[in-house]
Amino acid sequence: MKRFIQTILSTVLLLFGTTACDNLLDINVDPGRISEDQVTIPNLLPSAIRFTANVQFGASQYGVQYPQYLGGQAISQYTPYGFDQLWRPLYTNAFPSLQEIIVRAEEVEAFNYSGIAKVLLAMNMLTGSSIFGDLPYTEANQGTSNLYPCYDTMESLYEVHIPELINSAIEDLQRPLPELPTLTVVRNDYIYNGDLNKWLKAAYALRARYHLHMSSRNPSLINEAANDVDMAFTSIEDDLQLMYEENIQNPWWSFLGNPVNKIMQPGSYITNMMNGTAQYPGVEDPRLPFYMASSDPDNFTGVEAGRLVGDNPDVNVNLTADTWYSRDIAPLLMITYSELQFIKAEAYFSSNRELSYQSYLNGIEASLVKIGVPNEEVNQYLSNELIAVGALNLQLSDIMLQKYISLFLQIETWTDMRRYQYAQEVYPGLSQPVINQIPGNPWIQRSNIADDEPGTNTCLPEIPNQGVPLWLFNN
Amino acid sequence: MNKALLILLLLFAGHWQSLQAQTTISGKVLSSENDEELPGVNVVLKGTTRAAVTDIDGNFSISVPSEESILQFSFIGFRSKEIRVGNQSNIEVIMEPSTEALGEVVITAFGIERDRKSLGYAVQEVDNKLITETNQPNALNALRGRIAGVNITSSSGAPGAGTNIVIRGINSLNPNADNQPLFVIDGIPVSNETNITGGRGGANFSNTNRAADINPDDIESISILKGPAASVLYGLRAANGAVIITTKSGKSGKTVFNYRTTASFDEVGRTPPMQQRYLRGFNGLYNPTDYRADGPPVPEGTPIYNQWDETFRTGNTFQNNFSFSGGNDNATFYGSLGRLDQSGILPNSNFERTNIKIAGSLKANDKLTLDGAATYINSAGVNPRMGIGGAGVISYASRYAPDVNISDFINPDGSQIRYSTQLDNPLYFANNAFQEENVNRFLGNIGATYLINDWLTASYRAGIDQYVDNRFILTSPTTLIGAGSNGSINEQSIGYQEINSNFLLTASRSLSENINMDVTIGNQVTTINTTNLTASGSNFVIPDFWSVNNLSQYQARSFPTSRSIIGVFADAKFDYKQTLFLNITGRNDWSSTLPRQNRSFFYPSVSMAYLFTETLNLSSSNTISYGKLRASFAEVGKDAAPYLVGNYYSTLVPFRGVAGVERNSTIGSEELRPERTRGVEFGIDLGLFNNRLRLDANYAIQTSIDQIVPIPVSRATGFTNFVINAGEIRNNIWELTADITVVQNQNFVWNSIFNWSRLRGRVLSLPEGLDQIVFQPESPWVKQRVQVGGRPGDWYGWPMSRVEDPNSPFFGELVIVDGYPDVNNNWRGVPLAEDSYIGNAFPDWEGGWNNSLRYKNLELSFLFTFRKGGYVFDINRRMRYGQAGGEAPSGAETELRNRLVVFQGVTNTGSIENPNWVPNEEAVPIGVSTLYGQAFRYRLASEFNGFQEASWLRLQNVALNYTLPERWIGRTPFNSITASVTGNNLWMTTPFIGFDPEQSAYGPGSNVFGYVGTNVPATRSVFFGLNFNF
Structure with missing residues (x-):
């Protein structure tokens, strides 16, 4: 009613003064949204953590068909895929929020917040670059001042920017706490509840993963990875993971775990590895029923790589609301203690077989305990002769297969596979998809260019087809 | 600005003050x-x-x-x-x-009635009879095919579905722009918003355009102001033209009552063919749970269903209208009550509307006349979920295997019978994923006219348009799309309030014996306030309890907006001997939505009309009895939507008790300027053979510059869209109308009106650095994009390869590789990444041909509409061919499969550089693994992914009216009784295979054209009606 009168009056008032008009016209501020100066760092952190989980899940969502954890979609046949589920949350959500935390926090010397944000940003860039290769970084997130951000090469990301970020995070996390009482304690931290010590371990864990990647180009760096592992997580309690809740469910539940949506199914490679019919003949992995459900409890049959859901009526396995990773209230794993132990096992495989073997066993145990396999079965499995092969008999493939099982549904495994270029000696029994849409039938090596980019960005690098190895794996 | 107006006022008042x-x-x-x-x-x-x-x-x-x-x-x-x-x-x-069908007086801006002959621009008018005779609940639909240069398309066959109206082509490159004209009722602008569920790109429900609230029976006439010259006085909101609706008002004299009732039967119009030869399964093997229909051939005796017959039912529309009008010399009154009840061709779809209108006028004294009108409208309906993504009633039905009975979908425990984990039953889905809507609307205006002296008149009018649109959107946890969140509900309350205040001062003087002048100065103030309150959430506590209160996770969101526009304008008309007419206007607007420094903007118009028959003294000639030339130039400015400038943050849905904020992904330039649309128009108006033949030809060039566009930017900028002024589109429009009185004598009259228009848009520039804008949804097979030199609505994709050498005897033949058709010239190494131009979504030309015949008491009219060209992407056809995602062929339409086929075409026995073409003779099987599943072949060709030409000729409307002879009703209280039978959309011919290609996948007000096949298909209907006048 007020505005009604204002409108009508302004016709009259128009003749006498400008105030009425200005009142009527100066209204272009959105009352329903927050302005930049009202935002605080503790407001941004929880969003940034959730976005980071979206990036990590997004990378895996369809991408885990490449390491053959799941199958059944055309992507498993190597049809062009631009990892939109990774690209979009990375650049529209995670990158801007994390960088904003870093900028705002450094301004007020809240290095506790900037350290956390740097760990997460570095992890996202590492995942992104290991998939896309070249990515915008130094020119990214500059808004309207740079509408066509050029890409940094994978080489410069790996050689310069990512290590800088991680090292800077390690530095920040050890600096004095901010004096501002509102910022002294990190609030709204879903992952470690503000425990900077754990964040510091996570930074080393990330650096271990990074050094492992880099060892592909510079084998000596694998020792750095081993050293980082010793500074990182000491138990599964330290795992970098985001726990979901009943109302905002774990994304694997929403995608495949719920009772209805089953557009992908566990692949035959992982299923056979665990059901005792392939690499571990006669050994039924106690993790199998935690990983997937079968309509026939005595028989787990996965989908062959390159086959679509429904092609083979014998396939009987699924992720369900009861399987461990796809429950509604379940953590999304990002970096685990188990992974670090396998990094260590791999690092010492040539130099210290005994230590390597011990780490291998630690990794397996952590993986079983993590998902709740009863102690008795853990011990039984660990003492099986195909598992407890002994330090002398330990093969690289033992480590990598167990790491493969432990990192179920994590895209990090794809990097492992490409580091070894899908070698049969490392991944025995791994075969190419039955239908391969890339000319020349190569193994899949990288993401296609993100679908959104052509047409919006004029500064694009030349992206070869998905069968051409990335810089990191091109030796 | 106040000073400018004050000075103008003083000027007028000071010069000619006299009282008589x-x-x-x-x-x-x-x-x-x-x-x-x-x-x-x-x-x-x-x-x-x-x-x-x-x-x-x-x-x-x-x-x-x-x-x-x-x-x-x-x-x-x-x-x-x-x-x-x-x-x-x-x-x-x-x-x-x-002898003219259309009246000589037409309504122009601000309800100013003007002689048609004095207009320097094109205006077309349609009266009540034509509107009500079609029986369309949405009055806009009645205008289809009747007005040259105006494209009107109904978005779907759902009850209450919105209608899109675009006058003289797309003026905006903005994918979020609506291109809809301004709607004005009795001089007051009103809302024709379509609040598309899910925003402008939303395609899930048949949303209603708010002009559909108007009761067609209350409309006296509709006048379409096409170009900027015609609509300039209405200012920025009329930059896309204006639809001026005049409603009925009371007439002095005997009180007249009118009652009209109609009932209709509506059934689905065209349906696409579905294969009936193969059972559920894959690769020839029967699998009762497979979502694909690629199993073995149907054994004899197996019941087979036509899924369309199972899905659709007969709908009904009942309309009842009662009105009365009367008065004396000093006061008049009009009242009406209207009721519409419509049930759709899908289950769980209906629409109802109640209208109450009163209007009156009062002559207070010789100088002062007062009038007012008030309308209350309630419109409500339910519609099931549709949508381009595959989760929709039509999408599911089109993928059902022929051996599954759709009607058998409920288990004894009430749960759904779902034969495949990829498909919901369409009938079950219709009842478990839908939108309910209820709109309560009030329209009112009050006005006064005061004769200051014999040549100076002041008038004032204020009006309000206020509505609340309550929505309830349900996605049950038992549906495939609802399962991921364990069910979701969205309850929304959309409020709209528009207040307009118009003040006009008009001076009419003869400057000399031969020169007359009319000058109007005026002021318009508009404020629009909207509210949008949503309570939404997911995770049902009780599986089948449908209320927001049943959600364990929910949130409330409120997004109010306010917008104000202040305009002052002047309009001067001069005529010389009623032969030469000149009209000059100017308007300045101040808009709240633009940055302060850019919010004031001025735009002018000039138009001229010349009656050359007067000069040549031809008016008594039988051959050329009337001739007029006209020309105009005009510019209209246009502001932005509220709150586009700058950047904001929003909170996220709470997670583990903490909300968190995020930066919004759209940022608006702080330097936004108003958009401008410039139009130049030339026309000729001829009356031949005693005006038995009236010809009207018009050529217009309309250019939109400085468009406000949220250009898609690389996500690596941290944003998805940047709102700036950029881009220029030019439309060239030809409009022809011929009005012929074929026969006219005492008993028999036959009048025929033909209209035709041709429109060509051209993109002259795009934002700097941007070489194309791709419209959603982009599928790799068929995508729409605009680029400089191209036209809005250009399609790109992977066409089948053809011989391109015009000297080859095989020019134009399909290129066959290994027995199968090649795609996108892949045979000579063109990668799929390089799309080719495949067609345009807008027709080459379109028009209508209306005939009305009257023999004594019997009247017959029929309207044909036609369009040539215009390619559409039939999303549904792609689903019928393959699975929604395109990965796997489900083949609901592929009758050819498992047969050996020799494709007609040529194969290359030479090199790529020097091809040697020989006719293809290789017979190849059409099968899942051999063809549909293969990239680079057949399956990826645009032609086989639903890309088709949608030319048509249709019998839009036939109406037969019989007025009972007076001697039959002489003793009854009735003045007249008319019985009528009307048919809508009874017949059409088109090369298009599928549902009616007119139904857009996106709702009205969407700027994405040419995507069809996922919405409720058009209906074919027959109405029976009776009209009593007493």
Whole structure:
């Protein structure tokens, strides 16, 4: 009613003064949204953590068909895929929020917040670059001042920017706490509840993963990875993971775990590895029923790589609301203690077989305990002769297969596979998809260019087809 | 600005201040044909709203301020006349019948009535009869095919579905722009918003455009102001043209009652073919749970279903309208009550509307006339979920295997029978994923006209349009799309309030014997306030309890907006000897939505009309009885939507008790300027053979510059869209109308109106650095994108390869590789990444041909509409061919499969550089693994992914009316009784395979055209009606 009168009056008032008009016209501020100066760092952190989980899940969502954890979609046949589920949350959500935390926090010397944000940003860039290769970084997130951000090469990301970020995070996390009482304690931290010590371990864990990647180009760096592992997580309690809740469910539940949506199914490679019919003949992995459900409890049959859901009526396995990773209230794993132990096992495989073997066993145990396999079965499995092969008999493939099982549904495994270029000696029994849409039938090596980019960005690098190895794996 | 207006006011007031006494003039109006008295003739004191109507004997009386006063006489079927009062106190007026179908007086901006002959731009008008005779619940649909240069398409066959109207082509590159004209009812702008669920890109529900709230029976006439010259006075909101609706008002004299009732039967129009040969399964093997219909051939005796027959049912529409009108010389009154009940062709779809309208006028004294009108509308409906993503009733039905009975979908425990984990049953889905809507709307206006002196009139009008649109959107946890969140509900309350205040001061003077002048200055203030309150969430506590209260996770969101526009304008008209007309206008707007420094903007217009038949003295000629040339130039500015400038943050849905904020992904330039649309228009208007043939030709060039566009930017900028001024589109429009009185005698009249228009858009520039804008949804097979030099609506994709060498005897033949058709010239190494131009979404030309015949008491009219060209992407066809995601062929439409086929075409036995073409003779099987599943072949060709030409010729409407002879009803209280039968969309011919290609996948107000096949298909309907007048 007020505005009604204002409108009508302004016709009259128009003749006498400008105030009425200005009142009527100066209204272009959105009352329903927050302005930049009202935002605080503790407001941004929880969003940034959730976005980071979206990036990590997004990378895996369809991408885990490449390491053959799941199958059944055309992507498993190597049809062009631009990892939109990774690209979009990375650049529209995670990158801007994390960088904003870093900028705002450094301004007020809240290095506790900037350290956390740097760990997460570095992890996202590492995942992104290991998939896309070249990515915008130094020119990214500059808004309207740079509408066509050029890409940094994978080489410069790996050689310069990512290590800088991680090292800077390690530095920040050890600096004095901010004096501002509102910022002294990190609030709204879903992952470690503000425990900077754990964040510091996570930074080393990330650096271990990074050094492992880099060892592909510079084998000596694998020792750095081993050293980082010793500074990182000491138990599964330290795992970098985001726990979901009943109302905002774990994304694997929403995608495949719920009772209805089953557009992908566990692949035959992982299923056979665990059901005792392939690499571990006669050994039924106690993790199998935690990983997937079968309509026939005595028989787990996965989908062959390159086959679509429904092609083979014998396939009987699924992720369900009861399987461990796809429950509604379940953590999304990002970096685990188990992974670090396998990094260590791999690092010492040539130099210290005994230590390597011990780490291998630690990794397996952590993986079983993590998902709740009863102690008795853990011990039984660990003492099986195909598992407890002994330090002398330990093969690289033992480590990598167990790491493969432990990192179920994590895209990090794809990097492992490409580091070894899908070698049969490392991944025995791994075969190419039955239908391969890339000319020349190569193994899949990288993401296609993100679908959104052509047409919006004029500064694009030349992206070869998905069968051409990335810089990191091109030796 | 206040000063400018003040000075103008003083100028006018100071110069010609005079006051004169009122005198009363009486008279009689006769027809020239037979000297009979004419009752019901409108007599208006020119430049005012003071009016009288002749009585049954043709008599009238009206008070006039001076001898200089001019009286205007108008009556349907007769030429309007203007008479200067002079010193007469009793006037006899003789009116000549007009053979023109459309009245000589047309309504222009701000309800100003003007002689058609004086207009320097094109205006087309449609009267009540044509609107109600089609029986369309949405009055806009009645205009289809009747107005040159205006494209009207119904978005779906769902009850209450919105209708899209685009005048003279797309003016905006903005994918979020609506391109809809301004709607004005009785001088007051009203909302024709379509609040598309899910925003402008939303395609899930058949949302209603708010003009559909208007009761067609209340409409007296609709006048379409096409170009900027016609609509410029309405300012920025009319940059896409204006639809001026005049509603019925009371007429003095005997009180007249009218009751009209109709009932209709609606059934689905065209449906696409579905294969009936193969069972569920894959690769020839039967699998009752497979979502694909690629199993073994149907064994004999197996029941087979036509899924369309199972999905659709017969809908009904019932319309009842009662109105009354009457009054005396000092006061008039009109009242109406309307009710519409419609049930759709899908289960769980309906629409109902109740309208109550009152209007009255009061002559307070000789100088002051007051009038007002108020309308209450309730419209409500339910529609099931559709959508382009595959989760929709039509999408599911189109993928059902022929051996599954859709109607058998409920288990004894009430749960759904779902034969495949990838498909919901369409009928179950319709009842478990839908939107319910309920709109309560009030429209009111009140006005006053004051005669300051004999040549100066002031008028003021204020109006309000207010509605609340309550929505309830349900996605049950038992549906495939609802399962991921364990069910979701969205309850939304959308409020809209628009207040307009118009002040006009009009001066009418004869400057000399030959020159007349009309000058209007005015002020318009508009404020629009909207509210949008949503309570939404997911995770049902009780599986089948449908309420927001049943959600364990929910949130509330509120997004109010406010927008104000202040305009001042002046409009000066001059005529020389009623032969040469000149009209100059200027308007300045101040808009709240632009940055302060850019929010004031001015735009002018000039138009001229020249009646060359007057100069050449041809008006008595039988061959060329009327001839007019016209030309105009105009510019209209346009502001932005509220809150586009700058950047904001929003909170996220709480997670583990913490909300968190995020930066929004759209950022607006702080330097936004108003958009501008410039139009130049030339036309000729001819009346030949005693006006038995009227021709109207028009050529217009319309250019939109400085468009406000949220250009998609690389996500690596941290944003998805940047709102700036960028881009330029030019539209060239040809419009032709021919109006022919084929036969006219005592008993039989046959009138035929033909209209045709051709529109070409051209993108002249895009934002710097951007070489194309891709419209959603982009599928790799068919995508729409605009680029410089291209046209809006250009399609790109992977066409089948053809021989391109014009010298080859095989020019144009399909290129066959290994027995199968090649795609996108892949045979010579063109990668799929390089799309090729494959067609345009807009027709080359379109039009309509209407005939009305009257023999004694019997009237028949029929309207054909046609369009040539216009390619569409039939999303549904892609689903019928393959799975929604395109990965796997489900093949609901592929009858050819498992047969050996020799594709007609040529194969290359030479090199790529020097091809040697020989006819293809290789027979190849059409099968899942051999063809549909293969990239680079057949399956990826645009032609096989639903890309088709959608030319058509259709019988839009047929109406048969019979007025009962007077001797039958002589003793009843009725003045007249009319019975009618009407058919809509009864017949069409088109090369298109599928549902009616007119139904857009996106709702009205969407800027994405040419995507079809996922919405409720168009219906074919027959109406029976009775009209009582007493």
